[in-house]
Amino acid sequence: MKTRTKVVVIGGGIAGCSTLYHLTQEGWSDVMLLERDELTSGTTWHSAAQVTNFGMTQTMVGLKSHSIGLYQELAADPDYPINYHHGDGGIRLANTEAQMDGYRHFASMARGMDVHFEVIDAQECARRHPLISTDNLLGGLWDPMDGDIDPAQLCQALARRARRAGAEVHRNTPVTALRQLKDDTWEVETPNGTVHADIVVNACGYRVNEVGAMMGVHHPVMSMEHQYFVTEEIPTIREAGHRMPLIRCPISDFYSRQEKFGLLVGFYEQGCKTWGMDGIDPKFSNALCPDDLDRVTDVLEGAFARMPALTEVGIHTVVNGPITYTIDGAPLVGPIPGKRNAFCIIGLRAGLGEGGGHGWLLAQQIVHGEACYDTWGLDPRRFTSHGNVELTALKAIEDYQNEFRFQFPHEQRPAGRPIKSTPLTPVLAAEGAEFGVVNGWERVDYFRPTPDFTETLGFRFNEVHGVVAAEVGAVQTGVGLTEVNGFNRFEIKGKDAHDFLDRMVCGHATRKEGRVGLCYLLNHHGMLKSEATIANLPGGRVWYGSAAASEFHDMDWLTQHIAPGEDVTIGSLTNDWTNLVLAGPKARDVLSNAARGDWSADAFPWLSVREAFVGIAPTVVMSVSFSGELAYEVHVPNAQLYAAYLALRRAGKPFGLSLFGSRAVESMRLEKGFLHWKADILTEFDPYETGLDRFVKLDKPDFVGKAALMGRQAAGPRKKLVTLAVDCIDRPACPGSSVMLEGKVVGTVTSGDWGHRTGMNLALAFVEPDLSDEGTGVKIDMLGALFPARVISPVPYDPSFQNMRA
Ligand SMILES: Cc1cc2nc3c(=O)[nH]c(=O)nc-3n(C[C@H](O)[C@H](O)[C@H](O)COP(=O)(O)OP(=O)(O)OC[C@H]3O[C@@H](n4cnc5c(N)ncnc54)[C@H](O)[C@@H]3O)c2cc1C
Numbered sequence: 137m138k139t140r141t142k143v144v145v146i147g148g149g150i151a152g153c154s155t156l157y158h159l160t161q162e163g164w165s166d167v168m169l170l171e172r173d174e175l176t177s178g179t180t181w182h183s184a185a186q187v188t189n190f191g192m193t194q195t196m197v198g199l200k201s202h203s204i205g206l207y208q209e210l211a212a213d214p215d216y217p218i219n220y221h222h223g224d225g226g227i228r229l230a231n232t233e234a235q236m237d238g239y240r241h242f243a244s245m246a247r248g249m250d251v252h253f254e255v256i257d258a259q260e261c262a263r264r265h266p267l268i269s270t271d272n273l274l275g276g277l278w279d280p281m282d283g284d285i286d287p288a289q290l291c292q293a294l295a296r297r298a299r300r301a302g303a304e305v306h307r308n309t310p311v312t313a314l315r316q317l318k319d320d321t322w323e324v325e326t327p328n329g330t331v332h333a334d335i336v337v338n339a340c341g342y343r344v345n346e347v348g349a350m351m352g353v354h355h356p357v358m359s360m361e362h363q364y365f366v367t368e369e370i371p372t373i374r375e376a377g378h379r380m381p382l383i384r385c386p387i388s389d390f391y392s393r394q395e396k397f398g399l400l401v402g403f404y405e406q407g408c409k410t411w412g413m414d415g416i417d418p419k420f421s422n423a424l425c426p427d428d429l430d431r432v433t434d435v436l437e438g439a440f441a442r443m444p445a446l447t448e449v450g451i452h453t454v455v456n457g458p459i460t461y462t463i464d465g466a467p468l469v470g471p472i473p474g475k476r477n478a479f480c481i482i483g484l485r486a487g488l489g490e491g492g493g494h495g496w497l498l499a500q501q502i503v504h505g506e507a508c509y510d511t512w513g514l515d516p517r518r519f520t521s522h523g524n525v526e527l528t529a530l531k532a533i534e535d536y537q538n539e540f541r542f543q544f545p546h547e548q549r550p551a552g553r554p555i556k557s558t559p560l561t562p563v564l565a566a567e568g569a570e571f572g573v574v575n576g577w578e579r580v581d582y583f584r585p586t587p588d589f590t591e592t593l594g595f596r597f598n599e600v601h602g603v604v605a606a607e608v609g610a611v612q613t614g615v616g617l618t619e620v621n622g623f624n625r626f627e628i629k630g631k632d633a634h635d636f637l638d639r640m641v642c643g644h645a646t647r648k649e650g651r652v653g654l655c656y657l658l659n660h661h662g663m664l665k666s667e668a669t670i671a672n673l674p675g676g677r678v679w680y681g682s683a684a685a686s687e688f689h690d691m692d693w694l695t696q697h698i699a700p701g702e703d704v705t706i707g708s709l710t711n712d713w714t715n716l717v718l719a720g721p722k723a724r725d726v727l728s729n730a731a732r733g734d735w736s737a738d739a740f741p742w743l744s745v746r747e748a749f750v751g752i753a754p755t756v757v758m759s760v761s762f763s764g765e766l767a768y769e770v771h772v773p774n775a776q777l778y779a780a781y782l783a784l785r786r787a788g789k790p791f792g793l794s795l796f797g798s799r800a801v802e803s804m805r806l807e808k809g810f811l812h813w814k815a816d817i818l819t820e821f822d823p824y825e826t827g828l829d830r831f832v833k834l835d836k837p838d839f840v841g842k843a844a845l846m847g848r849q850a851a852g853p854r855k856k857l858v859t860l861a862v863d864c865i866d867r868p869a870c871p872g873s874s875v876m877l878e879g880k881v882v883g884t885v886t887s888g889d890w891g892h893r894t895g896m897n898l899a900l901a902f903v904e905p906d907l908s909d910e911g912t913g914v915k916i917d918m919l920g921a922l923f924p925a926r927v928i929s930p931v932p933y934d935p936s937f938q939n940m941r942a
Contacts, residue, residue, distance in 0.1 A: 137306050137328055143167040143502065144324045144333040146311045146347055149180035150291055150488055151481040152339035154495025156303050157294040161496075162503040165302030168333075170326060172310030173421040175295060176288045178341035180487065182424060182457045184364050184402055185287045186382055186393055187489040188226060189251050189279050192242065192542060194872055194884065195509040196466075197249045199493025204281050206492045210293045211285075218289035221394075226282025226382030227261050228540065229442075231272050234594040235386065238542055239277035240920035241595055245872030247917065248884045254278040255920060265381050266372060267399075267445050272387065282382045284393050287488050294495075314350040320476040335502060338472070338480040342412055342458045353472060355516070356523030357483040358532035359411040359458040361425050363432060364402030366395045367449040373397045386540035388438020398452065401439055403432040404539040410529050411458045427454040461485050461532035463523060463552075468516040469494045470501055473688040476696070480516055506659050510818040517688035521711065522576035527552045544593040545870060546572065546581065546600075546799075554578045558621050558714050559778045567795055575685035577622035580797035582607060595919055596867040600799065601890065607796035608803055608892040611765055615720035616796040617784055622684035623715045625771070626691065630703035633678050637670060640697060642823060642839050643831040645670050652743045652758050656823055656831050657693065658841030662848045663819045664826060665841075666690050667811070671745040671758055679745075679756070680706075683813040697840065714777050716784060719767035721942065722791040727757070727768055730787035742941045751783025752776075761940040763801060764808035764933055806898045807891040807933035809859050815871060816857060816886040816900050825853045825902070855883065856908035859931060862888070862897040862916055864923040869899035869916050876915045876922060882907055885916060894932045899925065 142164055145152045148171030156169045171177075189204060191197040204222065211220035230236050236255065243253040256264070258273040295305050306328070313325035314336060324331040340347045342359040373380055373394060380394040389404040411425065429436070440447050462468060462483035467490070472478040481498050484490060497514070500507040512518060534551035543549070548571070554561060556576040564580055565571075568587070571578040582603050592598045610616055628637065637645045641655035649672045657666040666689070669681040682690050687710045698704050718726055728735045731748045740746060745758045753776035761767035772780040785793065809827075811817050816826070822845060823832050834846065862869055869888030874881045883903030891898045899916065907914060910929040915922040934940075 137309070137331070138168070138304065139329060140332045141166050141168045141304070142333065143335045143337060144322070144331055145169045145337040145339055146324075147171060147178070147339035147341060148175040148291065148295070148305070148307065149178045149339065149341050150287065150491035151341065151484055151494065152337070153291040153294040153298070154491045155337055155339055155481055155498050156305070157298040158495045158499030159502065160298050160301035160303050162499045164503055168304040168306065168331065169295070169298070170309045170311055170324070170331075171305070171307050174307055175305070176291045177422045178343070179457055179459060180287045180291060180341075181422065182455050183287045183488050184284070184391070184393065184400055185488040186282070186284045186391065187222065188382070189246070189281045190228065190242065190253070190277070191246070193513055194245060194249050195511060195513055197246045197251050198509050199497055200490060201249060201251055201493070202496050203489060203492030207285055207290065210290065213293070216293050216296055218293050219286040220283065221285075221379060222281055222283030224283065224379040224381055225264065226279045226384065227256070227265060227276040228279070228384045229261065229276045229387060230274050231387045232274065234544065236274055237595040237919050238544065241870050241873065242277065243920070244874045244917035248872070248874045248881050252280065254280070265383060266376060267370070267380065267443050268383065269442055269444060271441065284382070285488060290488070311347060311350070314347070316351070316476070322477065335477045335479065337498070337502070338478070338482060340482070342460055343416060344460065344480070344482040346416070351472070351475060351478060353475065354523075354525065355468060355480065355482055356463050356519050356528040357460050357468065358413070358525070358528045359460050360532055360536045361409045361411045361428070361456055362402065362459040363428065363454065363456040364400055365429070365451045365455070366400045366453045367398035367446065368452050369397040370399060370445050370449055372445060373399070383443075384540050385438070385442060388442055389435045389539065390439040391540075392439070392443065398449065399443070399446065401446065403435045403439070404536055405432045405435050406537050407431055407434070408533055408536045410532065413525070413529060425456040425458065427456055429454060459485055461535050463519055463528055463531040465535040466513055467494060469498050469514040470511055470516050471692065473517045473692065506661055506663065506819055510814070510820050512814045515689065517692065518575075518685055520575060520685070520687045522555045527555055545595060546591065547593050548572055556622065558619065558774055560619050560714070560781055563778065563781065564619060564795070569797065572798065575622050577684060579621055580618060580795075582797040582799045583795050595870060597890065604799045604803055605892045607794070607800040610794040611720045611763060611796055611800065611804070612893050613721070614792045614794065615718060615722035615726050615788060616794050616800075617788065618717050618796050618798070618801070620715040620717055622710065624682045624684060624687045624690060625709045625713055626680040626694070627707050627709055628678040628680055629676065629705050632703045633676070636698065636702060636704045637678065637680070638836070639839055640694065641668065641670075642841060642845065643833050646672060648672060649674060650744055650746060652745050652760055654831065656828055658823070658839070658845060659819060660841055660844060662822050662841045662845030664817050664821060664823060665693060665819065667813050667817055669758075669760065671756075673745060673756065674747065686813060713771050713773055716770040716772060716780060717767060718770065718784065719761065719763045719765045721766055721939070723766050723768055725791050726784060726788040726793055729790070730783045731757070737942065750780045751786070753780035753783060755780055762810055763804040764810075765804070765939050766942045767940065803889050803892050806859075806887060806889050806900065807894050807896075807931065809900070809931040811900070812887060821855065821857070821902065822848045824849060825855050825857065827857045853905045855902040856905045857886070857900060857902050858908050858927045859929065860899045860901055860914070860916070860925040861928050861932070862899055862918075862923050862925040864897050864918060867918050868897065869918055874917045875901050875903055875925070876917055877907065882914060891932060896932055898932070
């Protein structure tokens with residue numbers, strides 16, 4: 137075993153083998169995999185190993201397509217062929233119209249990734265799968281590429297190819313300690329010697345936190361026991377002459393696939409169990425948990441009803457093994473927060489299907505700093521301080537219980553709430569607030585008009601439409617107040633703070649005390665990394681404000697770029713301050729009533745910042761707007777938040793101050809063409825493609841990403857972000873929906889909602905550049921139907937920006 141290498145990948149399951157192979161594919165051959173036992177001896181060896189193309193985002197669909205393409209190639213390798221059944225298809229079943237709508241949406245979204253699902257009715261489901269009953273069935277989603285693979289052969293094939301490309305694979309070599317050296321490289325200790333590596337990757341499956349502890353981090357990953365059984369032969373299957381399609385059933389929480397001439401049937405029972413919370417026996421390797429079929433009785437009955445043939449065959453084998461889950465169900469693939477040169481590929485609950493794609497995207501991030509798709513949905517930094525072990529366990533259980541029940545738009549699941557709240561949370565709850573969860577924070581979605589008001593979940597406009605219309609109307613004609621908690625806020629100090637920020641952003645970062653500016657940060661490929669509001673407070677303090685979930689992401693990026701000797705310190709105020717937003721034409725009246733000082737447009741114009749007392753609460757007030765109305769952000773330390781809130785409520789009384797939530801903000805910001813980080817601002821596009829030209833200053837001496845951006849500008853845009861007015865009144869264009877022209881996909885929706893002030897159904901979408909001119913007509917596939925849409929420019933509400941500057 138060599139003692140110096142570029143990358144050590146720890147763990148030889150599908151995650152580690154795929155990462156190692158893809159590192160060699162990206163051109164790095166001086167890489168090594170260390171496995172404590174034999175390859176696949178963790179979860180991988182006993183996996184049901186189904187490989188679907190289905191995903192709920194384009195990134196997930198794209199990475200799964202990569203897996204499928206790679207596995208096809210490996211299966212066809214004459215030197216080392218592997219068993220991969222694919223092309224017999226699979227069906228996700230549904231028994232509600234809302235689920236069917238979801239499948240229609242996912243089919244529209246997948247089409248943009250050149251993946252073609254079919255939405256079929258119950259009779260067609262039964263025609264394609266002769267063993268299922270159509271009782272209580274509406275239909276399903278057909279994935280033509282669904283299949284299953286031999287997990288051990290897959291890992292061996294990847295390791296074999298990696299070795300041939302120069303990588304080393306060492307079995308029976310447990311990593312026992314990790315030490316980070318002053319130059320940010322790593323010493324990796326094993327009983328067989330110590331390896332000095334530039335970069336380490338944690339791919340340790342259910343032992344993720346043993347290795348996490350070696351580097352002083354806790355990963356929000358929890359293991360659940362998961363069971364399937366394999367039946368004896370079923371004659372109908374042998375007689376069918378083709379393999380049975382896979383079934384995934386959200387109605388009765390089971391899946392099935394063909395195994396020899398029987399079925400493999402797996403369950404997601406409600407009475408599920410976490411595993412290994414209090415430590416894992418070091419000898420648990422190539423091992424299973426004890427069979428526990430009693431636990432799955434509730435779901436077993438549903439499976440028997442759906443597939444009556446199961447009642448007539450014996451059970452051949454039972455498998456019960458640990459499977460990892462995270463807080464939101466998606467894995468953690470990318471940089472480890474707060475660490476340098478450390479990555480992870482963990483929390484995989486469908487690692488055989490996804491592993492090929494995850495290893496591919498991780499290797500790109502390690503070698504190039506970024507992947508070809510925006511990987512925020514997988515980024516380990518998307519959970520911040522709340523990702524503790526107890527919350528992870530609760531969310532893992534909830535997610536396991538809902539395995540095939542996809543989350544509807546605006547659906548907020550109850551486990552582990554509230555994990556982050558402010559002193560105002562109970563106050564707003566008493567006012568009727570319905571909360572959504574943003575990076576763990578309970579943030580007001582809207583205010584229920586009556587105590588018994590409930591939302592019907594689905595993909596179409598529902599009863600909340602009218603509630604939001606009323607909240608928007610009150611803001612537009614008077615004044616409204618809302619709480620935006622968890623807003624990311626760094627204080628940047630030091631004599632080089634301004635020079636540092638100037639280098640980090642691609643535009644003009646204002647240095648003037650009392651002024652605020654909106655800026656964009658690029659990565660080294662010239663693509664959009666972050667969006668920041670930079671405010672200059674008295675005393676040389678600079679505030680850097682960005683999206684609620686961006687705290688760890690932006691902190692890592694900024695601190696990595698402080699040059700040696702530069703006098704810059706960055707501290708986070710995110711958890712200690714909250715933002716109260718006053719918006720509407722009477723916002724100035726309310727603020728003037730609540731806080732001493734001259735708040736006139738001359739004394740405190742748009743894009744100003746000032747410290748002030750609101751009532752008795754010390755605050756930082758900024759005149760910025762995301763609604764398009766005259767608005768102020770009142771930033772308050774949490775200890776004084778209630779005091780500031782009371783002062784604003786009191787001051788607002790004579791002006792009819794009302795409360796509003798983030799659903800109203802979403803509607804209003806779309807009418808202004810304002811963008812959301814990680815909805816419309818993605819690493820897949822540069823600022824020119826995203827319509828942010830005015831925020832780029834190429835005449836600055838240098839900034840991160842400048843050289844690459846100039847190259848991109850010369851090459852011209854591949855897509856352009858546009859606002860579309862959609863000719864449809866009963867449903868929004870959901871993110872991911874395909875924009876179509878003459879039967880071809882020409883773009884993808886990133887955000888969509890009803891604009892209540894304009895009476896327009898609006899969408900933001902990246903489209904082909906020659907379709908970005910005002911008035912261009914396209915169609916959007918919204919829940920399986922094509923609706924006409926036209927490019928509108930300038931923005932439909934207050935295009936001269938008079939309101940917010942008033
Ligand atoms: C019953 C069951 C059915 C499943 N069915 C499917 C399915 O149909 N489709 C699907 O896609 N997924 C399925 N999964 C999930 C899938 O199997 C896992 O997501 C996947 O195997 C995880 O792979 P991994 O590489 O992350 O972890 P593992 O396979 O657990 O690999 C981690 C490796 O790290 C090694 N390791 C740990 N600590 C150290 C250390 N200190 N030093 C060196 N090495 C170390 C371990 O020995 C192990 O080999 C199923 C899981 C279960 C339990």
